[in-house]
Each structure stands twice: as structure tokens, then as C-alpha cells.
Amino acid sequence: MIADDDAIIMQFLFWVDFCKSERAAALCFMKYLCLLIFFFCFFLRANAQPPAPAVCNAQGSESSNKLTVVSEGTLNFTLGTLNSFETAQTYSNNIRLNVLSRSARYKVYIAAELSLSGSPSTAIPLTNFQVLPVLVGTNPQNRITVSNVNLSGAYQQFAQRTNATGTSGDVFDLTVKLSGMNTYTQAPGNYTLKFHYRLCHY
Amino acid sequence: MNSFLKTIILLGWITVIIPSVSIAQRYVTRSRTVQLYKVLDVSLSSTSSVFDFSALTNYENGITKPGMITATVKANVPWKLTLTLGNNTLSPQITPTPMPASVIGIKASTSSVYTPVQNNAPFFVQNNPGLYTVVFDLRAIPGYQYETQEYIGDFYFTVSQQ
Numbered sequence: 189m190i191a192d193d194d195a196i197i198m199q200f201l202f203w204v205d206f207c208k209s210e211r212a213a214a215l216c217f218m219k220y221l222c223l224l225i226f227f228f229c230f231f232l233r234a235n236a237q238p239p240a241p242a243v244c245n246a247q248g249s250e251s252s253n254k255l256t257v258v259s260e261g262t263l264n265f266t267l268g269t270l271n272s273f274e275t276a277q278t279y280s281n282n283i284r285l286n287v288l289s290r291s292a293r294y295k296v297y298i299a300a301e302l303s304l305s306g307s308p309s310t311a312i313p314l315t316n317f318q319v320l321p322v323l324v325g326t327n328p329q330n331r332i333t334v335s336n337v338n339l340s341g342a343y344q345q346f347a348q349r350t351n352a353t354g355t356s357g358d359v360f361d362l363t364v365k366l367s368g369m370n371t372y373t374q375a376p377g378n379y380t381l382k383f384h385y386r387l388c389h390y
Numbered sequence: 391m392n393s394f395l396k397t398i399i400l401l402g403w404i405t406v407i408i409p410s411v412s413i414a415q416r417y418v419t420r421s422r423t424v425q426l427y428k429v430l431d432v433s434l435s436s437t438s439s440v441f442d443f444s445a446l447t448n449y450e451n452g453i454t455k456p457g458m459i460t461a462t463v464k465a466n467v468p469w470k471l472t473l474t475l476g477n478n479t480l481s482p483q484i485t486p487t488p489m490p491a492s493v494i495g496i497k498a499s500t501s502s503v504y505t506p507v508q509n510n511a512p513f514f515v516q517n518n519p520g521l522y523t524v525v526f527d528l529r530a531i532p533g534y535q536y537e538t539q540e541y542i543g544d545f546y547f548t549v550s551q552q
Contacts, residue, residue: 237417246416250416253415257418263422263423264424265424265425266425266427268427269427270431270464273429273464364422369426372429372465372520373519375466375519376466376467377426378423380423381424382421383419384418385418387417
């Protein structure tokens with residue numbers, strides 16, 4: 189207990205010394221603490237994830253079991269003409285993912301968030317976005333299945349492998365399709381569509 | 391002092407390590423921008439464009455054409471569809487008694503009151519963003535005071551943001 193008290197006193201004395209007066213030290217300490225809390229909350233928010241799938245194990249080291257975005261195509265999905273609202277817009281092979289899962293069989297999930305500054309009354313439904321994954325290359329064991337998903341805020345499985353991968357992992361190309369915009373109920377603006385990918389062992 | 395510095399360093403390390411772990415390994419987050427531009431579009435269709443006054447009752451009661459014009463509006467902003475005319479008087483304007491376009495009335499089929507067609511107080515309908523099919527009823531009551539003639543008028547439907 190005495191040691192704890194001493195530590196607190198020492199900490200305060202550090203701030204007194206650092207900030208040149210007791211009052212300034214208190215203010216200085218509070219500011220620094222607020223700054224730390226702010227950055228901590230910012231990073232937590234920036235990296236907020238949807239709730240994990242029901243079964244989502246993490247076996248082995250992260251260097252041998254990881255998701256990597258290999259490449260990304262068009263960063264902007266643009267609806268600039270009447271026709272682009274009337275017909276589905278397809279961004280082919282827009283995202284390439286590498287899945288390395290050396291320790292166990294895996295499932296890969298995707299979820300999304302959509303936001304627009306100014307909080308419009310009607311946002312684009314996430315289900316208007318469809319992700320169509322394709323396995324790149326051949327898989328001699330035929331142990332990989334892929335499935336199309338309409339995006340939602342919750343993780344949905346789009347790929348599964350029934351055994352562990354080799355050292356190079358599996359590569360998937362994701363095509364993103366946007367449709368259902370011909371209702372014209374979504375406000376114009378620049379929306380941010382955030383994709384969350386998740387690798388789970390099962 | 392050392393323990394306090396360790397605390398600060400630990401907090402800093404946590405704030406740095408959390409995002410790097412999330413980006414690199416078992417889950418990844420990437421963002422796209424979806425750009426929606428402003429859309430305002432109107433297209434028209436009509437069942438007929440002629441009021442044919444060939445019977446006495448036409449002059450007595452006028453001619454009503456329910457659903458004569460249908461406008462399809464596509465707009466992702468609050469919109470206003472306004473009807474204006476090439477001229478307040480129907481062509482030809484050189485007859486002894488030029489016929490004003492206001493002998494023609496228009497209303498949305500959901501409404502009960504006809505509005506005379508004229509530029510001074512243009513007829514309009516408006517609504518929230520979306521895809522709409524608006525059906526218009528038209529009625530012409532010229533009476534007996536105009537010369538026998540084929541009269542023509544140009545109607546302009548313009549959609550704009552409210």
C-alpha cells in the first residue's frame with residue numbers, strides 16, 4: 189500500500205517537474221490522459237469488427253494463418269449516369285485475397301458497413317451489393333467451395349476449405365456487383381463501403 | 391517515475407499494436423467509395439394528343455381525357471415537375487379570337503381540381519426522392535367563341551430539384 193502511494197506521489201512529482209507547477213501539472217496530466225483516451229477510442233473504432241461467426245477458432249501462428257489483400261481494382265464505384273442506376277454495375281475481379289491457413293481447415297467470411305457523412309434518411313441497402321468469389325488457379329484436392337453472398341452487417345461465409353493450405357495459400361478474386369439502385373431513394377453523395385474479411389478455423 | 395513511464399509506454403504500444411494486428415492477420419478491413427450522383431429524369435407517354443370537338447355535347451360539356459399524359463419521374467432528390475407552355479396562346483395566334491391555352495385544364499389523376507394551363511401560374515406536382523409514375527387527366531372547355539380551326543400548343547414538362 190505504501191509502495192502504491194509512493195508510486196502515485198512519484199508520478200505526480202514527475203508531472204510537477206515536467207510541467208513546472210502543481211496546477212499546470214494537473215492540467216497537463218489531464219490533457220495527456222484525454223489525448224491517450226481519444227487515440228485509443230479512435231483506433232478501436234477504426235478497427236471495429238462485426239461480431240465473430242459462431243465458430244471461429246484461431247489455430248497456429250498468425251504468420252502461417254492469415255488473410256492478405258493482394259490487390260485491389262477500382263476504388264470508386266460510380267453511378268454517374270441514368271443507365272448506371274437502371275442496370276446492375278459489375279466491378280469484375282475487384283479484390284484479390286490470399287488465404288494462408290497452414291494449421292487447419294478454414295472458412296472465410298465477409299461483412300460490410302456503409303456510411304455517408306450527413307446521415308441521409310435513406311442509405312443504400314447493403315443487400316444491394318453482391319460479392320461473387322472465384323477461386324484463382326486450380327486446386328488438385330477439390331476441397332474448396334465458394335459461394336456468392338449479398339452483403340450484410342454480419343459475417344457471411346463465402347469460401348471454405350476442408351483441409352489446410354500449402355505454403356502459398358489459396359487465392360480468390362472477388363467481383364462486386366451493385367444492383368437495385370433503380371428505386372432512386374438513396375441520397376446522392378460519396379458513401380464509404382467498408383469490407384470486413386475474416387479467416388476462421390473450424 | 392519509472393512505473394509511470396512504463397504505463398505511458400504500454401498504453402502507447404497498445405494503441406499502435408491494435409490496428410496493425412487487425413490489418414495484417416486473421417481479419418482485414420478495406421474501404422471503397424460509392425459515388426452516387428444527383429439524378430433528375432422525366433419521360434412522358436400519352437394515350438392521345440387530340441381534343442376533337444366533333445359533337446355539340448363536346449362544346450356543351452368540354453372533353454375530358456383521363457390519363458391522357460403519364461410522366462415517369464426518376465429522382466434521388468426531392469423533385470418538382472412543372473408544366474409550362476411555348477406560348478400562353480395556342481397556335482395560330484393570328485385568328486380574330488386567339489384561343490388561350492388556359493381553356494385546357496390539367497390535374498393529377500389522384501386530384502379532383504383542374505388547373506388551367508398557363509405560364510403565369512404554372513401547374514406543378516412535387517414529391518420526395520424515388521421512382522414515380524404520375525398520371526395526368528386533361529380537360530378542354532373552349533366554349534363557342536373561337537373560330538373553326540385546328541389549334542396547337544406545345545407543353546413542356548420540366549423536372550427540377552425542390
